[in-house]
Amino acid sequence: SYVLTQPPSVSVAPGSTARITCGGNNIGSRSVHWYQQKPGQAPVLVIYYDRDRRSGVPERFSGSNSANTATLTVSRVEAVDEADYYCQVWDIFGDHPVFGGGTRLTVL
Amino acid sequence: QVQLQESGPGLVKPSQTLSLICAVFGGSTSSGSHYWTWIRQPAGKGLEWIGRIYTTGSTNYNPSLKSRVTISVDTSKNQVSLRLTSVTAADSAMYYCARGYSSGEDWFDPWGQGTLVTVSS
Numbered sequence: 001s002y003v004l005t006q007p008p009s010v011s012v013a014p015g016s017t018a019r020i021t022c023g024g025n026n027i028g029s030r031s032v033h034w035y036q037q038k039p040g041q042a043p044v045l046v047i048y049y050d051r052d053r054r055s056g057v058p059e060r061f062s063g064s065n066s067a068n069t070a071t072l073t074v075s076r077v078e079a080v081d082e083a084d085y086y087c088q089v090w091d092i093f094g095d096h097p098v099f100g101g102g103t104r105l106t107v108l
Numbered sequence: 109q110v111q112l113q114e115s116g117p118g119l120v121k122p123s124q125t126l127s128l129i130c131a132v133f134g135g136s137t138s139s140g141s142h143y144w145t146w147i148r149q150p151a152g153k154g155l156e157w158i159g160r161i162y163t164t165g166s167t168n169y170n171p172s173l174k175s176r177v178t179i180s181v182d183t184s185k186n187q188v189s190l191r192l193t194s195v196t197a198a199d200s201a202m203y204y205c206a207r208g209y210s211s212g213e214d215w216f217d218p219w220g221q222g223t224l225v226t227v228s229s
Binding site for chain 2: 030031033035041042043044045048049054086088089090092094095096097099100101102
């Protein structure tokens with residue numbers, strides 16, 4: 001089955017840029033969606049179809065997808081961005097979603 | 109704006125059946141091109157898809173849980189239900205319901221706040 005690989009953690013200083021990757025075989029041919037999960041809260045969709053921001057999501061959040069890596073970029077990182085981030089694609093063969101293992105973004 | 113609210117017993121004994129409810133507010137469980145889905149997350153771990161039900165009543169389940177799972181909808185109450193039989197400690201998790209957008213590249217939005225289930229005697 002299809003596997004998505006995310007780094008367990010990413011740490012950045014406030015005001016800098018965080019890049020969270022999601023690796024998968026030819027993932028560029030699929031649409032990737034990203035969810036943000038703050039401690040003790042439910043996941044929230046932030047990016048869908050690789051790069052479309054959900055309504056209300058700051059423009060600091062952007063997405064890209066090419067070849068074997070999709071990337072969620074958080075510009076001008078703020079303390080409120082500290083959360084776990086999950087990527088997700090749809091496995092059309094198994095007809096079910098596939099989630100990455102999640103990346104914890106820490107703001108130093 | 110659609111809002112979802114899960115509820116359930118909190119504590120279930122091993123081998124018993126887990127039953128959860130997802131109440132849908134601001135949207136209809138009986139119409140639309142979307143569907144309703146259940147996803148769970150063990151403490152400190154990642155997300156696992158359980159299954160989904162379309163507004164037509166058609167269902168799909170995670171193969172690893174298929175023999176134990178039933179998802180149904182009560183359109184009169186605008187609620188979606190999850191039933192999981194023969195539970196073990198491995199079924200302890202936060203359970204979320206969410207709306208799924210069906211496009212062949214499906215995504216989930218919004219999610220409920222979740223309900224915590226612990227399987228223990």
